Amino acid sequence: MMRRIYLDNNATTPVLPAVLEAMRPYFGEHFGNASSIHHHGQETRAAVERARDSVAALLGCRASEIIFTSGGTEADNLAIAGLTSPGDHIITSTIEHHAVLHACKHLEETACDVIYVPVDGHGLVDPDDVRRALRPNTKLISIMMANNETGVLQPLEEVGKIAAEADAYFHTDAVQAAGKVPIDVSRIGCDALSISGHKMHAPQGVGALYVRKGTKLQPLFYGGRHERSRRAGTENVPGIVGLGKAAELAMQRFECGDDSRMCALRDRLQQGLLAQVEESGVNGLGAPRVPNTSNIYFDHIEGESMVIALDLKGLAVSAGAACSSGAIEPSHVLTAMGLRKHRAHASIRFSLGTQNTGEDIDVALALVPETVARLRELSPVSKKQAVTY
Amino acid sequence: MTGLKTIAVAMSGGVDSSTVAAMVRAEGHNVIGLTMQLWNQRRLAGREGMPEQVTGRCCSLDDVYDARRVAEHIGIPYYVVNHEERFEREVVRPFVAEYLSGRTPIPCSLCNNHLKFDQLLVVAQQIGADCVATGHYARVEYNDARGRWLLERPADRSKDQTYFLFGLSQDQLSRTLFPLGGMTKPEVRDLARKHGLALAEKPDSQEICFVPGGDYKLFIDAYLAERGESLPDTAGELVTADGEVIGEHHGIHNFTVGQRKGLGVATGSPLYVIQINGADKQVVVGSDDHLYSRTLRGHRVNLISVDNLREPMRVAVKIRHRHEPAPAVLEKIAGDEVLVTFDQPQRAITPGQAAVFYDGEIVVGGAWIA
Numbered sequence: 001m002m003r004r005i006y007l008d009n010n011a012t013t014p015v016l017p018a019v020l021e022a023m024r025p026y027f028g029e030h031f032g033n034a035s036s037i038h039h040h041g042q043e044t045r046a047a048v049e050r051a052r053d054s055v056a057a058l059l060g061c062r063a064s065e066i067i068f069t070s071g072g073t074e075a076d077n078l079a080i081a082g083l084t085s086p087g088d089h090i091i092t093s094t095i096e097h098h099a100v101l102h103a104c105k106h107l108e109e110t111a112c113d114v115i116y117v118p119v120d121g122h123g124l125v126d127p128d129d130v131r132r133a134l135r136p137n138t139k140l141i142s143i144m145m146a147n148n149e150t151g152v153l154q155p156l157e158e159v160g161k162i163a164a165e166a167d168a169y170f171h172t173d174a175v176q177a178a179g180k181v182p183i184d185v186s187r188i189g190c191d192a193l194s195i196s197g198h199k200m201h202a203p204q205g206v207g208a209l210y211v212r213k214g215t216k217l218q219p220l221f222y223g224g225r226h227e228r229s230r231r232a233g234t235e236n237v238p239g240i241v242g243l244g245k246a247a248e249l250a251m252q253r254f255e256c257g258d259d260s261r262m263c264a265l266r267d268r269l270q271q272g273l274l275a276q277v278e279e280s281g282v283n284g285l286g287a288p289r290v291p292n293t294s295n296i297y298f299d300h301i302e303g304e305s306m307v308i309a310l311d312l313k314g315l316a317v318s319a320g321a322a323c324s325s326g327a328i329e330p331s332h333v334l335t336a337m338g339l340r341k342h343r344a345h346a347s348i349r350f351s352l353g354t355q356n357t358g359e360d361i362d363v364a365l366a367l368v369p370e371t372v373a374r375l376r377e378l379s380p381v382s383k384k385q386a387v388t389y
Numbered sequence: 390m391t392g393l394k395t396i397a398v399a400m401s402g403g404v405d406s407s408t409v410a411a412m413v414r415a416e417g418h419n420v421i422g423l424t425m426q427l428w429n430q431r432r433l434a435g436r437e438g439m440p441e442q443v444t445g446r447c448c449s450l451d452d453v454y455d456a457r458r459v460a461e462h463i464g465i466p467y468y469v470v471n472h473e474e475r476f477e478r479e480v481v482r483p484f485v486a487e488y489l490s491g492r493t494p495i496p497c498s499l500c501n502n503h504l505k506f507d508q509l510l511v512v513a514q515q516i517g518a519d520c521v522a523t524g525h526y527a528r529v530e531y532n533d534a535r536g537r538w539l540l541e542r543p544a545d546r547s548k549d550q551t552y553f554l555f556g557l558s559q560d561q562l563s564r565t566l567f568p569l570g571g572m573t574k575p576e577v578r579d580l581a582r583k584h585g586l587a588l589a590e591k592p593d594s595q596e597i598c599f600v601p602g603g604d605y606k607l608f609i610d611a612y613l614a615e616r617g618e619s620l621p622d623t624a625g626e627l628v629t630a631d632g633e634v635i636g637e638h639h640g641i642h643n644f645t646v647g648q649r650k651g652l653g654v655a656t657g658s659p660l661y662v663i664q665i666n667g668a669d670k671q672v673v674v675g676s677d678d679h680l681y682s683r684t685l686r687g688h689r690v691n692l693i694s695v696d697n698l699r700e701p702m703r704v705a706v707k708i709r710h711r712h713e714p715a716p717a718v719l720e721k722i723a724g725d726e727v728l729v730t731f732d733q734p735q736r737a738i739t740p741g742q743a744a745v746f747y748d749g750e751i752v753v754g755g756a757w758i759a
Contacts, residue, residue, distance in 0.1 A: 305516055375515045
């Protein structure tokens, strides 16, 4: 049996054993509807509220400011649609996740004006661009905390100040930051912040939106008065419990320095690859990044072939964005950073999780250079075309 | 076949390629399923003349879904590879340009030459495969005496796809497997059933994969509109073979040699398009007799069974997919140009189509009709 190594934790992470254990009773003996008044409901209500406390602790907010959702996409949509009205102006960036980008595009087509601020070659938004984009009717600024492809951390505190001065709401998609770097909503100065369970070792299908107390939020859909009438629908109790447990574990990892351990592994992988492979480099190098992500270009290769070749050898990484068929499309993030098409196509994302070990990195350091060499040898790009960058 | 190989199967989500995957897997090879994403059907959906809903067969999500299910069923890794950019550059644009210059293109051959047996072979090699197997009805084998890879007609003549494969090089043929070459379509469906493939009864695709509903004129309009380009004005005169102007037409791309309908003129005897002059935008019409010709010139010739045409050669030549190869003499006239002289005049020799040369079962080569 081939040894499989997973370095695609920005796509999803494995549920940690302790998280699974915490969830397990809520699939069986504790099955109650958290809205029920009887014993069964009280049991699950208590579990949901304990989880809310844990998530609030992770984000530095009040428990009552947390809304559980079906995931990061719903949290982003709830914030963007819920904080704006027809005629409003929205500022976001070109490197947002599609959950934000397409939600904004939809509003742009129907009711709102949207400005997409660019990023520089490091993948950073310039807060001055945000300031310049302000209009009297700017209602919402949505800038992500950490980019999913490069891991680059955006200057949120400055954006938060700009939003406050302009009296606009500030939402941040922190899906790729949560559990990787400490988050404090009051330091960021945001009114809303999205997280997703499965990017931080909780299961798929659960997420949360922080919404600052007193903020008026339109719900996305209508039904019962769950989540203080902000998110109708019976709570996904096992998922929420898992998210709560994952939040606790993330805080423990910060305390014991697991983030620096991961950062050391990531840096060893990155430096090893750059040392062994010529004409390679890190996208977003020089900007602050989350400790688990490294997006590396290997000129003259096709990222798509690389991902397949590595998968067939047991190493899971990613390149670009998967479209509905499963084919890979060039990353809008890398092209927004100004990468030429060939280099965007030649970029691979390595993203670690807390489960990864030094041995995993050793295997990757052995497999990747030999695969790059094979691809380059067989590449029509490197032979036929003199590519200028 | 000796020994076990790593084989990439080009899976379209149809019965043929799915059965190929199951066959080579059952033989014990290490098999990787690949589907090429070539065209996004949603691009033109909803434009004028195009269906609102995605109905075309090419690269539809349904086909990818089917291919994925087959891969899972037979237990092989499966990937979709994105070649949309190259497909548009090498197949769609030339397809449009050919029609606009008064020729009748064959996109399937372009796709085979530039994508399936070029890009896909590269990807297959890069990911560690020795060769690519496809669901084409054709045979390939190495001939020791000639020292060449030969492309041959399949057992099921009604499914013969060698016409679309004439452009393959020796290198490409050496790394290609056509496992269905010895089988008939009903046998393939039987085998699909035996392997428990849920799509064993799926109907065959017929039309050009990226042209929904088969109307290429509507496709050209919608494609150019999407790209913000206007349809070039190729309207002009309708003339007889003697040069007499008998009417006007709205654009040469609306015509194909041999076409009878839609000429917009009424005469006593049936009129056919006998020639399209791209340069002066003339469509030449005449009687059925005018459609027959004994010779054709081919360019960009590709030879398979021989390395060169040193002297005139007796062959049978197929001038369109559904054409019974007709006896002819093939000779080289210059560089990559050939002259084909038929024993009997052939009807509607159409520029833009391919002329493929056969020596019995063997494909000698082919060229594009000039």
